[in-house]
Amino acid sequence: MNNAEKPSKLDPTSRALLVAGLLVFAAGQYLAFKAPPDVQQGYLIRILYVHVAAAWVAYLAFFVAMTYAVLYLWKQNPAYDRLSAASAEIGLVFMLLTLFGGMMWARPTWGVFWTWEPRLTTSAILTAFYVGYFLLRHAIEDPEFRAKAAAAAAILGVVNIPINYMSVYWWRSIHQTATIDIINRKTHMDASMLVAMLVNLLATTLFYIAFLRIKGAIAARLAEREEWDG
Numbered sequence: 001m002n003n004a005e006k007p008s009k010l011d012p013t014s015r016a017l018l019v020a021g022l023l024v025f026a027a028g029q030y031l032a033f034k035a036p037p038d039v040q041q042g043y044l045i046r047i048l049y050v051h052v053a054a055a056w057v058a059y060l061a062f063f064v065a066m067t068y069a070v071l072y073l074w075k076q077n078p079a080y081d082r083l084s085a086a087s088a089e090i091g092l093v094f095m096l097l098t099l100f101g102g103m104m105w106a107r108p109t110w111g112v113f114w115t116w117e118p119r120l121t122t123s124a125i126l127t128a129f130y131v132g133y134f135l136l137r138h139a140i141e142d143p144e145f146r147a148k149a150a151a152a153a154a155i156l157g158v159v160n161i162p163i164n165y166m167s168v169y170w171w172r173s174i175h176q177t178a179t180i181d182i183i184n185r186k187t188h189m190d191a192s193m194l195v196a197m198l199v200n201l202l203a204t205t206l207f208y209i210a211f212l213r214i215k216g217a218i219a220a221r222l223a224e225r226e227e228w229d230g
Helices: 012-034 043-075 078-110 118-139 143-157 160-170 191-229
Strands: none
Touching: 012 043, 012 191, 043 078, 043 143, 043 160, 043 191, 078 118, 078 143, 078 191, 118 143, 118 160
16 A cells, blocks of 8 residues: 555554643633623624634645745745645635624624725735635646746735734724734733733644644645645
């Protein structure tokens, strides 16, 4: 039996990351439910503990996809293309979760699930771009040309991230300002709420690293199988 035909198993590091992610996520949810309600939003604030964490992982995944895209163009190693695509895919999933969480928060807050204000509009554009990224990958048959075109798209895609983040600063918006205001180095949360937020951020980051390792290993195995069949 060749390596491509062997049953896939999680490597110990990926398994440990998943377990750690689950434990930290459980702790994050406990802290989120223990934290006091927000002065204006009440217990609705609990949605943001997951919503913000999902947005963070989406940003992180798209930047990692760009990094591997640059490495692919430099080294021409197909493994970097596979990891770039894997990270972009994870980022897209978490971006969709971000949009869903935002809609669940918006309905009781604004009275609608969706409105075309700057943060939501730029989020929709960012999501649509990475949907297009995968349509591009599926539309090109030549592996080398596909990898180069996808790398260029992954690099271009991160331009949307600072626009999305800064939209609440640049344009008048009904969306609240950043939960953790990096620009002004402050937060509108009290200490217990901030700790709950950071723990959830850590949990989603651990999940992301585990998912990237797993997805990268699956992609490598599929590439090996295609090479063997060819």
